[in-house]
Amino acid sequence: SQTIHQWPATLVQPVGSPLSLECTVEGTSNPNLYWYRQAAGRGLQLLFYSVGIGQISSEVPQNLSASRPQDRQFILSSKKLLLSDSGFYLCACRLAGRYNEQFFGPGTRLTVL
Amino acid sequence: AQSVTQLDSHVSVSEGTPVLLRCNYSSSYSPSLFWYVQHPNKGLQLLLKYTSAATLVKGINGFEAEFKKSETSFHLTKPSAHMSDAAEYFCVVSVSDMRFGAGTRLTVKP
Numbered sequence: 762s763q764t765i766h767q768w769p770a771t772l773v774q775p776v777g778s779p780l781s782l783e784c785t786v787e788g789t790s791n792p793n794l795y796w797y798r799q800a801a802g803r804g805l806q807l808l809f810y811s812v813g814i815g816q817i818s819s820e821v822p823q824n825l826s827a828s829r830p831q832d833r834q835f836i837l838s839s840k841k842l843l844l845s846d847s848g849f850y851l852c853a854c855r856l857a858g859r860y861n862e863q864f865f866g867p868g869t870r871l872t873v874l
Numbered sequence: 875a876q877s878v879t880q881l882d883s884h885v886s887v888s889e890g891t892p893v894l895l896r897c898n899y900s901s902s903y904s905p906s907l908f909w910y911v912q913h914p915n916k917g918l919q920l921l922l923k924y925t926s927a928a929t930l931v932k933g934i935n936g937f938e939a940e941f942k943k944s945e946t947s948f949h950l951t952k953p954s955a956h957m958s959d960a961a962e963y964f965c966v967v968s969v970s971d972m973r974f975g976a977g978t979r980l981t982v983k984p
Binding site: 805851853864865867868870 | 906908910915916917918919920923964968969970971972974975976977
């Protein structure tokens with residue numbers, strides 16, 4: 762079965778600092794991968810998705826970017842964090858042949874001060 | 875295009891009483907429907923899913939949901955709430971991609 766690892770679990774960063782969140786997937790190959798953000802008191806917002814290595818689609822224009830350097834690695838980055846980037850970041854993968862069902866990682870709590 | 879509306883942002887029940895979390899969807903095609911649960915500071919866990927088979931779907935932890943095409947609804951129910959059910963619940967509709975509802979926070983009082 763598939764497992765999603767997210768690192769780090771929690772992060773506190775000052776405004777203007779860079780960001781790198783990592784997501785790795787085990788137990789499946791060639792997955793579709795997704796980055797979501799949950800701001801306080803809000804639902805899930807899809808940020809990026811990827812159907813393969815080097816292929817990134819952005820859903821929301823902002824100061825974040827994503828990269829997929831390997832089949833099972835998905836990275837969320839920023840050059841300069843804003844206060845509004847605070848939130849809970851979730852990585853997910855789509856299971857092939859499973860009616861678009863997505864499997865979620867444990868999340869990263871980011872606080873920007 | 876598809877969309878989903880969770881009719882209650884917050885539901886509060888007493889332990890041992892029934893739970894009803896309401897979800898309505900809109901879709902041009904036959905959708906797949908899901909309910910996910912999220913405990914504080916945790917990822918989302920799949921509770922159950924509807925994929926055009928039986929309209930009454932049973933999930934984990936005693937939850938079930940009924941797909942009603944005529945009402946475009948997919949409400950989540952449980953006969954008897956437990957304290958551990960307190961969490962955020964998300965209804966999701968999927969045709970080509972997944973659309974999440976805004977979530978319903980379930981509180982369970984002792």
